[in-house]
Amino acid sequence: MPEVTTVPATRPRTSAPARRKPDWVEPILYLTPSLLILTVFVFYPLLRTLYLSVFLTNPLGIPKLFVGLEHFVSALTSGAFLHSMWVSTQFVLYTVPVGILLALCLALLAVKPLRGIKIFQLIFSSPLCISVATGASIFLMMYNPLSGILNYFLSVVGLPKVSWLTDPKVALWAVGFVSIWMRLGFNFVLMLGGLQNVPQELYEAAVVDGANSWHKTRHITLPMLSPTIFFAAVVGVIHAFQIFGEIHIMTGGGPSDATNVVVFQVYQMAFQNWEFGAASAQALLLFLVILVLTYFQFKVGERRVHYQ
Amino acid sequence: MARGGSIINNKSAFGRHLGTGLTYAGLLFTAFLMLFPLFWAVIVSLMRPGEVNQFPPPLWPSDPQWQNYAEVARSVPVFRYLANSLIVSSLVTGGQIVTASLAGYAFSFFQFKWKGFLFALFMSTMMVPWEVTMIPNFLTIRSLNLVSTYPGLVLPFLATAFGTFLLRQFFLTIPRDLEDAARIDGCGRFRFLWSIVLPLARPGLITLGAYTFLSTWNQYLWPLLVTDTKEMRTVQIGIRFLMNEEGQQFHLIMAGVVMFMIPAALLLLWGQKYLVKGLMAGAVKG
Incomplete structure (x- = not known):
């Protein structure tokens, strides 16, 4: 199986004899299907969103009145959008570090060369095949305040019942927990792959030098795994900022907007209030936030990550 | 291990x-x-x-x-939802394999003017979150009268930068000498793609296929936007409406959920190793 690696794109070419058609015709033909789709469904909509964001639109999405930057100003000054940004930020901070840490622990357990370990690896990656709708509906049942199994477990150990999805102080954590669980398969697969790529000789050399297992984890495993952790963090932050399905199914943004994450806010603005202009502006602000965050993660991360 | x-x-x-x-x-x-x-x-x-x-x-x-x-299969068109998801996911998967193979081939086996620019343009689309393009895409699909149709569910996903990038990476590992040899034997460039490159890159195609199928199967927001009839719902939207229709009857809801989970679970069992490769591909330094 070929390794996925980057090979320098420019290679010496055997000098071809003069051809009748210019050399770009054939490759452009190969690119045409993709270019067509990307133009219609990525580049055009991107520009269209920019255009819509400075207009008031009617419910058909037709721009009616030029309003300049008013949508951006009102998004950044009125409470609703900023609140949703804050909710999303909390959600990212809850779910991404915990999710990666748990996945790392699972991977450290499941990398051991034991009989039957493949089965555990399969089980730990199983959330990969659980869709948002599936996971959210199962937890909606388990979180049921009256008959849910989680409150039953709490009562068994003598704790009071929790209103998982109806208590504004708890709801975001409850949704975040579901999201961590569903994301665990992806993160586990990444971490396991990263661990399996650590050259074994490093450990052997360390043991010869008298390292104990903490030394080995701290000075070999974590540095060697840092590119994987970095990747999981970047992708995880982007993913967590785009969370939607869990919210739509489990809380509908409630209670009292405690789980009104930014994509849910944009969705409501566009497809319940039919204010496409304002929604476009908010979507662009989300894009900007993701871009800036990713940029800073790379700025900070590149310095700390140890590449082989 | x-x-x-x-x-x-x-x-x-x-x-x-x-x-x-x-x-x-x-x-x-x-x-x-x-x-x-x-x-x-x-x-x-x-x-x-x-x-x-x-x-x-x-x-x-x-x-x-x-x-x-x-009982749940009687009250909800479970098999219709399964068929819809199967059709949509298969069409997207097939379409992406075709478009990504062609584009990946152009980016790996050709030298041409603007290649660097076009490749950067492709890759830049990976940065654009779906929410930013969703509103115009919805308006496009609606103005084409494609709401609640298979093309409406499929079209926006027929080409991705990720697929192009993934296959390009696989194609780049194929020795250049093969092409020169094939050329001398009078093999055209499309035939070279079809009969040499694609068979050699089979693991890459399966990886892209498994990954695309699963992520399309699990899509939520887009099918929610562009389906307004019961018959065209996908599995995920079916689950959402199962809860409206069955109320608090969790025994029925879960029967539906379990049935809807089976295809994705089978795919994971079959294609775990390929899925893992797809996920890892993004993590590799490059």
Whole structure:
């Protein structure tokens, strides 16, 4: 199986004899299907969103009145959008570090060369095949305040019942927990792959030098795994900022907007209030936030990550 | 897997056995925790009406009700939803394999003007979150009268930068000499793609296919926007509306959820190794 690696794109070419058609015709033909789709469904909509964001639109999405930057100003000054940004930020901070840490622990357990370990690896990656709708509906049942199994477990150990999805102080954590669980398969697969790529000789050399297992984890495993952790963090932050399905199914943004994450806010603005202009502006602000965050993660991360 | 096993230590045999035992205990415990929601979904799907709403809930169905599955299939078009998701996911998967193969081929086996620019343009689309393009895309699909049709569900996903990038990476590992040899034998460039490059890059195609199928199968927001008839709902939207239609009848809802989960679970069982490769591809420095 070929390794996925980057090979320098420019290679010496055997000098071809003069051809009748210019050399770009054939490759452009190969690119045409993709270019067509990307133009219609990525580049055009991107520009269209920019255009819509400075207009008031009617419910058909037709721009009616030029309003300049008013949508951006009102998004950044009125409470609703900023609140949703804050909710999303909390959600990212809850779910991404915990999710990666748990996945790392699972991977450290499941990398051991034991009989039957493949089965555990399969089980730990199983959330990969659980869709948002599936996971959210199962937890909606388990979180049921009256008959849910989680409150039953709490009562068994003598704790009071929790209103998982109806208590504004708890709801975001409850949704975040579901999201961590569903994301665990992806993160586990990444971490396991990263661990399996650590050259074994490093450990052997360390043991010869008298390292104990903490030394080995701290000075070999974590540095060697840092590119994987970095990747999981970047992708995880982007993913967590785009969370939607869990919210739509489990809380509908409630209670009292405690789980009104930014994509849910944009969705409501566009497809319940039919204010496409304002929604476009908010979507662009989300894009900007993701871009800036990713940029800073790379700025900070590149310095700390140890590449082989 | 021999890795990690060669760690030399001089602990006693007892200590080693204890360590192994503890590891197994940890593995079993975490595996149970992770699978518990799924176990519970299956258990509830076999309960009698109202049994799940008792408190304390019974931890095992008193009398497994297999007919719950038949009942939910009668009240909701379960098989129609499954067929819709299967058709949409297959079309997107097939389409992406075609478009990504062609584009990946152009970016790996050709030198041409603007190549660097076009490649950067492709890759830049990976940065654009879906929410930013969703509103115009919805308006486009609606103005083309494609709401609640398969093309409406499929078209926006027929080409991705990720697929192009993934296949390009696979194609780049194919030795250039092969092409020169084929050229001398009078093999055209499209035939070279078809009969040499694609067969050699089969693991890459399967990886892209498994990854695309699963992510399309699990799509939520787009099918929510562009389906407004019951007949065109995908599985995920079906689950959402199952809850509206069955109210608090969790035994029926879970029977539906379990049925809807099976295809994705089978795909994971079959294609785990390819999926893993797809996910790892993004993580590799490059």
